[in-house]
Amino acid sequence: MPLPPDRPPSTPAGTAICDGVVTGLSATLFSVLPRRDQRLKAEQYLRGLRHAKGRKSIRNIAGYIGGATAEQGLHHFISDSTWDWQPMRAALAAHLEQAAAPQAWVVRSLPIPKAGEHSVGVDRLFAPQLGHTFRGQQAFGVWFASEELSTPVNWRLLLPDQWLTDHERRERARIPEGLARESREECATAVAIETAQYGDLARRPVLLDLRGGAIRPTLARLAAARMPVIGRIDPSCRLTVADRALPGFGAGPLPALQILESTKGLRRPVRWLDAARRGTSRTSLASGVRVSLLDPRTGRQRSMLLLGEWRDPQRPPVGVWLTDLLNAPVGSLLQTAKLTRRVDRDVAEVGEQVGLRDFVGRSFRGWHRHITLVSAAHAATVLSAQGVALDLRRDQAA
Structure with missing residues (x-):
C-alpha cells in the first residue's frame, strides 16, 4: 500500500x-x-x-x-x-549523536493517566510533575537534549508489584520473565545505564530528579557505570562541607540549604538560555560548594559539588543540585541543568502531539x-x- x-x-x-x-x-x-x-x-x-x-x-x-x-x-x-525495539532505539540514539550533538541526557518521568485497569503497569502512582497521585502508568525516558532540541531515545516502564507477582496479569500483559520490581529512582537509573550500553555513544552528563528518592545508591550505580551526573536534590539533603576554608567544615553532615545559605559570598551571576520560553535569556545567581557524602559501595566519603541557584538574592535558592563534575564551571553546570526545561517544552509541544500517552493496547x-x-x-x-x-x-x- x-x-x-x-x-x-x-x-x-x-x-x-x-x-x-x-x-x-x-x-x-x-x-x-x-x-x-x-x-x-x-x-x-x-x-x-x-x-x-x-x-x-x-x-x-x-x-x-x-x-x-x-x-x-x-x-x-x-x-x-x-x-525487537532495542536495536531501533540504539539506531535512533546513534543518529541523534551525529545529527543533533546532545549536551546532556535528561531522564524524565512520564505519567500516563488511564481510566481502566488492564493496561500493563496501571496502578495508583505518584507523579512529581503533577504534585499528586494518579491512576495510570508511569514510564521513564532518556532524552538527548541541547538548547536547540530534545528527543527521547529510550524508555522503561515502571511495573508495580501486582504486575510482576500476579501470574494472570503477567500472562495477559505478556511481561517477559526476568523483570523485577524497581523503585522510581531504580527505574530512572536503569534506563540511563541501559542507554549507555547502546554502543559508541559519547557519555554525556545525566540529568535526573533525585528529590524524594534514595540519593546515595542512585549516585553509586551511576558512578559504577562511569556516567557523570547532575541530580536535583531536596534542600534538606544532608552533606558534609569538604572545603576547609568554608563555614560548616568539620561540623559533620548539614542540610544542603544551610550549606548554601552560609556560603552566599560565593554566588556569581550566570546567564542562561530559557528554552521553555523560546530562547529568552535569563540571569540567576549561582554558587558551587565542594561537599562529600558516603558511598554505600565503598564505605568511603565521595567528593561532589553542591550547586545552588537563586532568582532573588534575599530568598532561599530555587534549585539545588549535586554533581560529580567537580572541575566544570558553575555557569556551565547551571546552563546544563536548565536543559530539563527544553525537554518539558518538547514534551508539551511535540511529544503530546505524536502520541506519547496515546497507546490504547494492553501488552x-x-x-x-x-x-x-x-x-x-x-x-x-x-x-x-x-x-x-x-x-x-x-x-x-x-
Missing part, C-alpha cells in the same frame, strides 16, 4: 527538508527490521503518528493510512509481531513498540523544524 504524502511546511524548501528528514530517518531506523513489510508498516506508523487526527491510536493511524485492512496489519505489527511489548516509534516521530518533527529554521536563517542572511 503506498504511503500518503507527509504534510509539508508552508514553503517548498520546507517541504523538501521535511521529506528528506523523514525519508532519511526511516531508512536509518527501520533498516534494523528484517522484513520489507515490517519496514513499510514502520514508516506508515511513523507518518500516522505525525499526521493522523486526534488520539494516536492504531485505529486513527490506520484511518490516515487506509482503513480497516491497515488497522489489522498495524495491530499485528505493534502488538503481536516479534521485532508490555505493544507499549514498547508504540513508544519507540513515537520517539522516531518526535525526532523527525524536531529535526525537520531545525532544518527549516536553519534554511530560513540562511535565506535571511543571503
